[in-house]
Every structure is written in structure tokens, then in C-alpha cells.
Amino acid sequence: MASSAAPARSTGQTPLQMTVLRHMGRVGSAVERWLEAERDQLPLWVPVLVGFGIAAWFWLPDPARWGGFILAMLSLALVAVATARGGRFARMVAIGSVAAALGCGVIWLRAERVAAPVLARPAVVQLTGEVRAVEPLPARGLVRVRIAVQAPQPMPAIVRVNVAEKDVPPGLSRGALIGMRAWLMPPPPAALPGAYDFARVAWFQRIGATGRAFGPVKVMRPGIAPAGDLRRRIAQHIRSRVPGGAGAIAATLATGDRGAIDDSDAEAMRRSGLAHLLSISGLHVTAIVGATILLSLRLLALIPGLALRVRLPLVAAAFGALVAIGYTWLTSAL
Incomplete structure (x- = not known):
């Protein structure tokens, strides 16, 4: 009596291929689960990938390579979109590739916009x-x-x-x-x-x-140039009151004028890893604003009538904002 069971249909895949596919499926599922768990943090990678594109522009030697990098990133994004199956991984690859291409394109455009003639020889x-x-x-x-x-x-x-x-x-x-x-x-x-x-x-x-x-x-x-003149006068006044390298560094922190710092002092700052403190940045502005707000609160609190009728933190914050604007204007005026 002939058996009624039909033979198993062949998938055309070897056992090795099936094993590889199973492992790839498990890895893909694990990646998707991780992306789902980290979905709130994923947008933070966008500026990182834009920075990667900018770094690629500096690393690659010529415009042909820059254009090739941008095309490669956009092609990768298109492939990710075309092969997407509803998961997050393909979308992340597409967005990341576009961000990298955008970073390279933006710095390239910036370089072309600032391009200016350079003297050929002395x-x-x-x-x-x-x-x-x-x-x-x-x-x-x-x-x-x-x-x-x-x-x-x-x-x-x-x-x-x-x-x-x-x-x-x-x-x-x-x-x-x-x-x-x-x-x-x-x-x-x-x-x-x-x-x-x-x-x-x-x-x-x-x-x-x-x-x-x-x-x-x-x-x-x-x-x-009133701001530049004021800046120089303040720097000169500080250097006249505090002689030597200490006065030069104090003038730098107060006005951003680093011209008076001796080469030996500047080299010592670089070797000690403190040279960044001489460049006016958000750290300095934050310190000035914080000190202004604290001092304003303490002084205004000494006036009982004002302290009982006005929200002193708002007034102190206004003073801090004005000082931040003035300090930034002074230190950036050349």
C-alpha cells in the first residue's frame, strides 16, 4: 500500500545556511529590543553622526572624495529605507546616514563660502x-x-x-x-x-x-571702536595694579585680551593642561553670572520693603542677564 504522506518540500537551503539565518534573526531581534529600550536616547546620536560627517570632510583629501562620501551615505540611507520591514534599525541607519552626509555637506559649503584668495608667495x-x-x-x-x-x-x-x-x-x-x-x-x-x-x-x-x-x-x-578701547583700558589698568604674569592672566580673564601673557607663561599653561582657561567661554560667563545673581540676592535682601514686595530671584536673574551680555560684548570686542 502506497504511503499517502507527501514528501517534505525542499527550501533550497543547506543546514548551514539555515543556521546562519536563525542566528541573524536572533541578532536582529536583540538589536530591535535594545533600540526599543533606548528609544528616548536615540536622538542624541544625531549630532554625533553629523560630527562624524564633519570629521570625514577633514580626513578625506579632495572634493572628489567628499562627494563620494556624501553619495555613499545617501545610498546607504536609500538601501535602508528600501529594505525596511517596520523595525527601528533600518530607520536608524537611514537617519544616521543622512546626518553624516549632512555634516560633510555643511562643512563643505562653509569652506566654499569663506574661500578667499591666498597670497601665492612672499x-x-x-x-x-x-x-x-x-x-x-x-x-x-x-x-x-x-x-x-x-x-x-x-x-x-x-x-x-x-x-x-x-x-x-x-x-x-x-x-x-x-x-x-x-x-x-x-x-x-x-x-x-x-x-x-x-x-x-x-x-x-x-x-x-x-x-x-x-x-x-x-x-x-x-x-x-569704544568697546575695543574700553577693553584695552581695563586690561592696562589691571596690569598696572597687578604686575608680572599674574596681572597678564588676570587681564585675560577679565577682558579676553591674551596679548600680554608671556610666552613662557603660555607654554607653562599649555603643558599643565590649563590653557583652555585663558579662552573666554561659557565657564567664565557662568561664573560671572552666578556671582552676580548671588551678590544681587544678598544685597537686595538687605532692603526689607523691596524684599517683601518684589520677587528677588527674578530681579537677580535680570541683573545676571545684563552682566552676561555686557561681559560677552566686552570680551569679544576687538
Whole structure:
């Protein structure tokens, strides 16, 4: 009697393939469970992946590679969307790939927007331009001037020139129109791989040349920079009251003017890992605001009529906001 049982249908897969598929399914399920458990934290990875795209732009050497990276990320996103089966993993891959492509594209666009001519080779020129920034460097006996060049042409849009203190005329401030004879050179690249690359920094600041002025500087039109003048006067006052390196560091913390710090002190700060404290940042603003709010609360609480009728924390917070705006304006004015 013939058996009525039908033979098992073959799937066309070997036992090894079936084992691999089962393990992949288990891994996929585990990943989906982890993503579901961490769903509230997943958006925090978006800026990380944008940063990854920015880092890729710095690491890859030329525009062809940048475009290839962006296309690869967008292609990966399309593949993830096309193969999605309703889980979170495919959506995360798609969003992450788009974020990385966005990061690379944004920094590329930024680099193109700030692109400016760079001096091809060292030259001595007679230039005329408008002062964009003035930074005293008392420790070196110099004043660093950033100039938007008007003549001669063609020239880099912005140059940075060091002027000896004895050659600095009255009226040299932001907005002044000046003329000088200067030796200029292209911004120097990093001396060693991985070292500080001033040429890259200068590119994003649109500085196309650096150099030193020969002889006195002629002011054709005085500038008006009250914030910069106030900043320099405060720094000079602090240095006159607190001599030596301590005064230079105190002036830096109060005004953001780092020009008076001696090279040996700056090197010691770098070696000790404290150089970041000399750059005005949110840490300094927070400390100033916190001290202002605390002091305001204590002083206002000494007035009983005011303390009983007004919400002192709001008044103190208003004082803190005003101090934060003023401190930021002062330390960022050049």
C-alpha cells in the first residue's frame, strides 16, 4: 500500500545556511529590543553622526572624495529605507546616514563660502585697507592688526599684520582706514603632522596673508571702536595694579585680551593642561553670572520693603542677564 504522506518540500537551503539565518534573526531581534529600550536616547546620536560627517570632510583629501562620501551615505540611507520591514534599525541607519552626509555637506559649503584668495608667495607691498580688529601683544612689543585690503589689487581680502608698538599711531582702532608698507607671506601650514595648522585656521577666517609692517602706519581715517578701547583700558589698568604674569592672566580673564601673557607663561599653561582657561567661554560667563545673581540676592535682601514686595530671584536673574551680555560684548570686542 502506497504511503499517502507527501514528501517534505525542499527550501533550497543547506543546514548551514539555515543556521546562519536563525542566528541573524536572533541578532536582529536583540538589536530591535535594545533600540526599543533606548528609544528616548536615540536622538542624541544625531549630532554625533553629523560630527562624524564633519570629521570625514577633514580626513578625506579632495572634493572628489567628499562627494563620494556624501553619495555613499545617501545610498546607504536609500538601501535602508528600501529594505525596511517596520523595525527601528533600518530607520536608524537611514537617519544616521543622512546626518553624516549632512555634516560633510555643511562643512563643505562653509569652506566654499569663506574661500578667499591666498597670497601665492612672499612679497613686500604698499597696502591700504580698513582695520577689522586690533589685538595688542605687550609681551612681544607688537600690535596685531587685521585689515580688509582695498589696494593694491589683486590681493587677499583680509591680511594680518604685526606692527611694532613704536610705529602705532593714534586713532588705530577698528574701522580706521590705514596705509602701510608691509612684508607679507602665505599663512604657514603645520610644522609637523597633527600639529597646529594655522593655514587651516586662517582659511576659515578668510585671512590670505600674514606679515609685518615696515615703518610707521599712516591713519587716513580714524576708527571708532569704544568697546575695543574700553577693553584695552581695563586690561592696562589691571596690569598696572597687578604686575608680572599674574596681572597678564588676570587681564585675560577679565577682558579676553591674551596679548600680554608671556610666552613662557603660555607654554607653562599649555603643558599643565590649563590653557583652555585663558579662552573666554561659557565657564567664565557662568561664573560671572552666578556671582552676580548671588551678590544681587544678598544685597537686595538687605532692603526689607523691596524684599517683601518684589520677587528677588527674578530681579537677580535680570541683573545676571545684563552682566552676561555686557561681559560677552566686552570680551569679544576687538
